[in-house]
Amino acid sequence: MDLAPVPRLEPAEVLAQLREHLGADLQLLGPLPGGQVGAALVAWPDGRRGVLKAGGASPEAWQQVERTAGLLALARGRGIPAPEYALVARLPDRIAVVQELLPGAPPAQVEVPLVEEMTGLTERAAGLLSACPDVPAVPLYLLRSGPGFCLHQPLAQYDGRTRMLLDLVRRIGTEHPTTLAGDDLVHTDFHPGNVLVDRTGAITGVVDWDGVGRGDRRFDLVTLRFDMALPGTDQRERSARRAAAQWLDARLDDVLEPALLRAYWAHMSLRLVDWSIRHHGPDDVDRWLTVAATRLG
Template identity: 30%
Template sequence: MPTAPAADVVIDDALVADLLAEQAPDLADLPRSAFDSGWDNELYQIGDGLIARFPRREASSSLVENEVRWLPRLAVGLDVDVPQPVFVGRPSERYPWVWSVVNLIPGVGASRVTPAERTGFAEQLADALWCLHLPASPDAPLNPVRGVSLAQERFDARVRERAAGFAEADALLARWDAWSHAPEFDGVDVWVHGDLHPHNLITDGHGTLTGIIDWGDLTAGDPATDLATAWLTFDADGRRIFTERLDDGGLVDAATWQRAKAWALHLGLIFATMSDDSPELFAVGQHTLAQVLAEPV
C-alpha cells in the first residue's frame, strides 16, 4: 500500500516555534507538541485548547484557506461544534502558505470507538447534515473529487484497479456498476463537507457527537458524498436510524441514496488500500467494504 505523499515543506517543532514567535507571539510561550499528521496537514497542539494546522504540500495548501474563509459563516447554522480560527498565519520567507490556529474540540475521534458505539449519535449526525446541506454560495470552493458525479472514467478506472486486489472483487464491482450509474444529481448544489468519515467526527466517548473537524474538502455539489457516511460510520442499526431520520422529511430520494452507496464503496476502497500509515482509517475502509457488501445490488 502507498505511503503518504512526500511533504513539500518539512514542518517540525523549530519551524512552528519560529512562526509563532514571528506572527503570534502571544502563543509562542505556550506548551506545544505534535498532535497529528495527515497527507495534507501537520497539526500541533498549542496550550490546552488550540490546534495549529500547517499544510505540508502545495497541492493541499488551499484547504486551510477554505476553512479559514468559510467555517465562521457555516458554523452559525450548524448544531454541532466545528473548529473556528482564532489566528490566521500568513505566508512568509520561512513558510510559503496560509496556516491557522483553531480551537481544539474536546473528545475522541469516532474511529476510536466501535461502530456499535456510534449508533448513539446517528440522529445527531443526520440533523447536522439537515443544517449543512443547504444551497451553497456561488463562490463556494471547487473540489474536483468531492460532490461531483462518479459516473466518470477516471473514477471507474480507480475503483476497478483498487477492487482487483480483493477476493470479493466481482461482488464489489457489481455494486459499483449498479450504484455509480444511478440518476445524476440535478438539484441545487448544496454545501458538502466532503470528508465525512469517523476520523473526522468527534464524540464524548459515550454516544454523543461533540464536533465535526477537517473541513478542507468543503465544496458545493451532490450531498451523496456526505451521505456515504451511513456506510463509513455506522453498522446496520446505526445506519437505519441515520437514514430514517433523513427520510422522515423527504430530504433524500432513492437515487441519492444509491449514489451515496457508490461514494461509500469508492471511499472505502481508498481507505482500505491507501492507509498503511493510519490503522484507524484502514479499519474504516475494512468496515465500509463489509457494509456495502451486505447491501443487495
C-alpha cells in the same frame, strides 16, 4: 499514477518551517489521535492551543484552504461548531494550517442519540451555499480517479472482487451526474471520529473539513453510515453500532431516492476499498467489499 500511501504529517519539520519563514513560534505538544494522515497539538506563546495540519502546495490546494476558512465561518454562523483557522501559511513545499482547538473529545461510544444529533447538524447545512456560486460541487469520482483518494487503479489491480466493484461503480457513474447537486454545505468526511462531545455526550465540535464543498447534505449521512460498519471493541459497542446503523438505514431510505443513494454508496465503496488496499490490508478490504454489497448487490 502514484499508488503509494498518502504521507503522514511530520509536525516538527512543519513547525521549523513556520519559524523560519513566518517567525511563528509554536510549540509542539504531541500528535493527535485518529485521522489517516495526521494532525498535531501545538501551543502559541500565549498558551492558546491549536491543531496543526499540512498538505500539498499546489495553487489548487491553496485556493481550497482559503475557501475552506470562509466556509467554516458560514458554518459557525448557522450553528455548526466548526473551528476557526488561526493561521494559514504557504510554505515552500506545503501549506500549513493551524486551527482553533475546539472543546470536547471524540465520543467513546457511538449510539443512536449521537447519530441523531449528527443528522440534525447536517440539516443546518441546508442551502448554506445558495449565495456562493463560486464554491465547486463535490465530485463523486465514479468515472475517474480522485486526487489521492478514490483511485480506480488499485481496484483494477487487486483481485477479481475489486475489479467487479470497479466495473459496477463505473456503470453507476454513467447513469448519474459526476458531481453532487444542490447548494448545501457538505463536509464529505462526516463520521464520529471527526466529532467532539462534552461529558454529557452533546456535540461541541465538528473537525477535519479539508474536503468541504457544495452539494447534497444527505451525502454526509451515507459517509456516516459507512462508519457504522467498523467493528466495536466489545459486545456492548457492537450492539450500539448495530442499533445506530439500523436507525440510519431507515433515515437514508426515508430521505434519499434509491438511485441517488446507490450513487453515493458507490462513491463511498470506491473510496474505502481503494484506501484499504493502499493503507491497511485484506481484512479492511473484505469489510468494505461486504458493506458495498449491501446496497450495490
